[in-house]
Amino acid sequence: MLTxxxxxxxxxxAAVSLYLASVTFRRMIRTIMRGQGRLFRDGLPxxxxxxxKALASQNNMIRNRPFVSLAHTAIAWGFILYMAVNLVDVLExxxxxxxxxxxxxxxxxxxxxxxxxxAAALAGMAALLxxxxxxxxxxxxxxPQVQLHPGAADGIRRDSLIVGFFxxxxxxxxxxxxxxxxxxxGPDPWQPVAALAAGLWTGMEPSxxxxxxxxxxxxxxxxxxxxxxxxxxxxxxxxxMGPFNLMTSRDRSSPGAMDDxxxxxxxxxxxxxxxxxxxxxxxxxxxxxxxxxNRCQDACPAYATGKELSPAxxxxxxxxxxxxxxxxxxxxxxxxxxxxxxxxxxxxxWACTTCGACTEACPxxxxxxxDILAMRQNQVLMESAFPNELKGAFTGIERNGNPxxxxxxxxxWTETLDFKVPTVAENPDYDVLYWVGCAGxxxxxxxxxxxxxxTVLHRSGVDFAVLGNDESCTGDLARRAGNEYLYSxxxxxxxxxxxxxxxxxxxxxxxxxxxxxxxxxxxxxxGGRYEVMHHTQLIGDLRNDGKIEVKEEEGTRATYHDPCYxxxxxxxxxxxxxALAAARPSLVEMxxxxxxxxxxxxxxxxxxxxxxxxxxxxxxxxxxxxxETGADTLAVGCPFCARMMNDANKxxxxxxxxxxxxxxxxxxxxx
Amino acid sequence: MNIIALVKQTPDTAQLSASMDGLRLSAEGGPxxxxxxxxxxxxxxxxxxxxxxxxxxxxxxGPPEAADALKTALAMGVDEAILVSDPAMxxxxxxxxxxxxxxxIRKIGRFDLIVGGxxxxxxxxxxxxxxxxxxxxxxxxxxxxxxxxxxPEHRTISAVRLLEKARETVTSRLPALITVxxxxxxxxxxxxxxxxxxxxxxxxxxxxxxxELDASxxxxxxxxxDWKTELPTTREANVEMIDGGPEDAARTxxxxxxxxxxx
Numbered sequence: 001m002l003t004x005x006x007x008x009x010x011x012x013x014a015a016v017s018l019y020l021a022s023v024t025f026r027r028m029i030r031t032i033m034r035g036q037g038r039l040f041r042d043g044l045p046x047x048x049x050x051x052x053k054a055l056a057s058q059n060n061m062i063r064n065r066p067f068v069s070l071a072h073t074a075i076a077w078g079f080i081l082y083m084a085v086n087l088v089d090v091l092e093x094x095x096x097x098x099x100x101x102x103x104x105x106x107x108x109x110x111x112x113x114x115x116x117x118x119a120a121a122l123a124g125m126a127a128l129l130x131x132x133x134x135x136x137x138x139x140x141x142x143x144p145q146v147q148l149h150p151g152a153a154d155g156i157r158r159d160s161l162i163v164g165f166f167x168x169x170x171x172x173x174x175x176x177x178x179x180x181x182x183x184x185x186g187p188d189p190w191q192p193v194a195a196l197a198a199g200l201w202t203g204m205e206p207s208x209x210x211x212x213x214x215x216x217x218x219x220x221x222x223x224x225x226x227x228x229x230x231x232x233x234x235x236x237x238x239x240x241m242g243p244f245n246l247m248t249s250r251d252r253s254s255p256g257a258m259d260d261x262x263x264x265x266x267x268x269x270x271x272x273x274x275x276x277x278x279x280x281x282x283x284x285x286x287x288x289x290x291x292x293x294n295r296c297q298d299a300c301p302a303y304a305t306g307k308e309l310s311p312a313x314x315x316x317x318x319x320x321x322x323x324x325x326x327x328x329x330x331x332x333x334x335x336x337x338x339x340x341x342x343x344x345x346x347x348x349x350w351a352c353t354t355c356g357a358c359t360e361a362c363p364x365x366x367x368x369x370x371d372i373l374a375m376r377q378n379q380v381l382m383e384s385a386f387p388n389e390l391k392g393a394f395t396g397i398e399r400n401g402n403p404x405x406x407x408x409x410x411x412x413w414t415e416t417l418d419f420k421v422p423t424v425a426e427n428p429d430y431d432v433l434y435w436v437g438c439a440g441x442x443x444x445x446x447x448x449x450x451x452x453x454x455t456v457l458h459r460s461g462v463d464f465a466v467l468g469n470d471e472s473c474t475g476d477l478a479r480r481a482g483n484e485y486l487y488s489x490x491x492x493x494x495x496x497x498x499x500x501x502x503x504x505x506x507x508x509x510x511x512x513x514x515x516x517x518x519x520x521x522x523x524x525x526x527g528g529r530y531e532v533m534h535h536t537q538l539i540g541d542l543r544n545d546g547k548i549e550v551k552e553e554e555g556t557r558a559t560y561h562d563p564c565y566x567x568x569x570x571x572x573x574x575x576x577x578x579a580l581a582a583a584r585p586s587l588v589e590m591x592x593x594x595x596x597x598x599x600x601x602x603x604x605x606x607x608x609x610x611x612x613x614x615x616x617x618x619x620x621x622x623x624x625x626x627x628e629t630g631a632d633t634l635a636v637g638c639p640f641c642a643r644m645m646n647d648a649n650k651x652x653x654x655x656x657x658x659x660x661x662x663x664x665x666x667x668x669x670x671x
Numbered sequence: 672m673n674i675i676a677l678v679k680q681t682p683d684t685a686q687l688s689a690s691m692d693g694l695r696l697s698a699e700g701g702p703x704x705x706x707x708x709x710x711x712x713x714x715x716x717x718x719x720x721x722x723x724x725x726x727x728x729x730x731x732x733g734p735p736e737a738a739d740a741l742k743t744a745l746a747m748g749v750d751e752a753i754l755v756s757d758p759a760m761x762x763x764x765x766x767x768x769x770x771x772x773x774x775x776i777r778k779i780g781r782f783d784l785i786v787g788g789x790x791x792x793x794x795x796x797x798x799x800x801x802x803x804x805x806x807x808x809x810x811x812x813x814x815x816x817x818x819x820x821x822x823p824e825h826r827t828i829s830a831v832r833l834l835e836k837a838r839e840t841v842t843s844r845l846p847a848l849i850t851v852x853x854x855x856x857x858x859x860x861x862x863x864x865x866x867x868x869x870x871x872x873x874x875x876x877x878x879x880x881x882x883e884l885d886a887s888x889x890x891x892x893x894x895x896x897d898w899k900t901e902l903p904t905t906r907e908a909n910v911e912m913i914d915g916g917p918e919d920a921a922r923t924x925x926x927x928x929x930x931x932x933x934x
Binding site for chain 1: 683702704857859860861862863864865866867
């Protein structure tokens with residue numbers, strides 16, 4: 001199709017484009033490689049499948065924002081198809097007589113699919129442009145209290161406009177090309193949309209039509225060649241960096257399980273992330289994979305309550321900083337600018353509840369939560385600059401083995417029970433180790449829950465024991481507050497105690513999802529491998545075995561608040577609901593439940609400090625939602641959720657009853 | 672500026688247990704900590720150095736285990752730590768302790784400012800630092816809640832003392848000794864880098880020979896004061912939960928307190 005001059009011109013333009021792209025892509029890859037750790041490749045076929053599946057199915061998108069996701073799916077599928085279409089078009093242009101896949105049925109099908117997908121992609125892109133620039137969807141804004149790179153707000157708009165017109169132009173000119181083809185060669189029933197467009201050229205001179213055909217080819221293919229080197233500087237890079245990110249990320253034992261730091265290695269001089277090159281490579285990749293859709297921001301409890309934190313802004317700020325410094329970073333240049341100078345404010349850093357909603361919501365597998373945790377590590381381990389209230393909790397764990405700084409007896413909660421709770425020393429042949437947790441031992445509300453759990457265990461004949469005063473804080477709060485060193489000391493101590501107690505050969509049950517998550521998912525790398533259950537899971541087993549019978553209590557309606565560390569981090573949504581439904585058959589769900597559950601505000605060591613300034617308390621926001629269900633009982637499965645919801649309940653004038661599921665079950669057990 | 676921080680290791684009085692040998696430090700005597708007032712001492716000294724340059728030396732008198740307290744001091748950021756320890760010095764009273772500390776301070780040499788805590792939580796005499804000042808013949812400003820100005824060039828210090836019902840600003844020449852109260856600052860939490868530096872640091876131990884002290888002039892034998900401590904016996908406490916709204920609960924609480932003749 002192309003003239004010889006055009007072919008030469010194409011070869012030159014393509015060569016220049018590929019050369020420039022090799023320069024900018026290498027720059028991007030070298031920048032990523034400035035990070036720590038590695039990009040993961042183990043089990044490569046599975047990883048590749050993960051990426052392909054995410055790209056082809058668009059599953060990660062469709063869970064939220066259905067209409068936008070539909071438009072995106074049209075564009076994404078269109079683009080996947082266009083990878084083949086562009087190749088075919090280039091070959092058709094360069095090789096005279098080349099026609100793929102011919103004129104037969106295959107060709108008809110190909111032309112029909114391309115034609116329809118072209119129309120769908122154009123419609124999808126138009127819809128997204130209208131959403132951003134005409135409807136001005138507020139979901140695309142980042143609130144003014146959040147720190148944002150000075151160039152980002154305009155930059156994102158400009159980038160979106162360029163990408164939008166690139167897609168409209170690329171796909172649109174391909175359509176016009178097909179329409180000129182029809183105008184020249186005659187009607188093609190297999191390209192209904194192009195045929196419709198061909199109507200525009202009725203009566204046009206053949207030379208104009210040929211010019212139109214060539215011009216369209218050049219625009220459609222030329223736009224790709226122009227855009228190609230620009231990809232690493234555009235958020236549109238997400239189309240391959242998204243799947244790449246999903247393919248190269250760390251396999252975690254849970255979505256929130258953190259990596260250990262090596263404190264033995266004397267040559268290590270940086271702990272946590274002070275600067276962008278201290279972040280993991282996978283987390284620098286996050287910034288390149290981010291399309292700035294703000295889905296993580298939609299899910300973030302800190303953002304929803306007016307704090308300075310937006311996980312989306314974090315990725316945007318990282319990306320714009322990288323954009324500004326990519327050339328120097330790629331050449332091993334020094335980047336001395338602290339992350340806290342541009343990525344987020346200190347208040348934002350300490351506003352994160354580590355609920356994991358951001359990582360759950362992100363379609364491209366970004367983990368903003370882990371950047372926050374790494375930055376907290378830098379603040380605690382390197383700078384010793386963190387909210388003052390946390391010092392008390394740290395000192396408590398160090399000296400008293402609990403963050404409350406309580407020097408008391410960890411068995412005191414058992415004194416009002418009418419049966420004896422045995423310690424491991426008293427009952428070394430136990431079947432189940434009940435890990436009470438610091439809350440169960442010291443928090444007045446959680447002691448009631450601990451007694452309820454012990455009662456359920458006792459009445460259903462479970463042979464159990466507790467560690468008593470040998471139990472100590474798991475270190476979850478220290479770890480989530482950035483004090484990895486204290487966590488490692490706490491963890492090693494507990495692992496020694498647990499293994500000496502034979503807990504590694506038994507089952508552990510706990511009422512605290514934070515203890516559960518740490519014992520089950522984080523101690524493994526330090527030599528503590530345990531089978532750990534939440535009390536509601538054990539209740540489920542006991543009911544299945546007919547060990548306990550629960551009376552249904554009619555006339556009360558309960559709603560259930562998913563604890564982040566049992567739900568999103570622990571993957572358990574059903575056991576608590578089943579245990580609760582046995583006693584309270586009329587369970588009403590909150591709008592945000594299961595993997596979309598909204599945090600109570602306690603996690604990530606928040607409960608040990610003042611809440612960062614914002615519009616409202618996270619707990620009030622969640623409690624309001626619970627109340628709107630019309631339920632009279634708010635069932636919880638975590639002592640910290642219980643405390644936050646109890647406080648919110650008190651502030652609201654106690655319209656609800658806040659109870660742990662263990663208490664509800666214990667109350668309604670048939671004696 | 673050369674600053675000396677006086678640090679003591681004490682039992683964690685929040686965790687007194689019957690297994691402890693009174694309030695004396697012993698290996699099995701429960702957890703031992705940096706005297707909480709001395710955390711403020713260390714923070715004061717470190718902040719002064721951060722502002723005016725120079726060097727902070729932490730000085731501790733105690734058994735060999737007290738080196739742990741100096742590790743904490745090093746982790747917080749002091750430049751040097753010296754442990755004064757000798758079996759002969761055991762059970763020195765405050766005046767004898769002050770004499771030993773003064774010998775150590777003279778061995779350290781030049782100093783511009785000595786900082787101590789208002790008291791140690793175990794003996795609670797609040798006397799040792801005062802006696803050190805007296806023996807050295809330097810001015811003392813006690814109960815300091817704020818250092819208004821510290822001027823190494825003109826060799827003056829102006830500090831605010833926290834008195835029971837007033838605040839008193841005292842100006843003195845340097846060298847001087849100050850004792851601090853917890854209102855003065857917020858002690859820092861040692862960073863991991865600090866902890867690692869402290870773990871690598873060697874802490875010199877000075878005994879009677881190093882300080883050229885005759886063993887007969889130190890320890891229990893040379894002390895005019897002897898003491899005996901009894902740990903509080905646990906008292907039976909009744910817990911009574913008061914239900915009701917804030918106003919009702921407050922009213923009930925007042926009634927109950929009056930019934931019990933507490934008020």
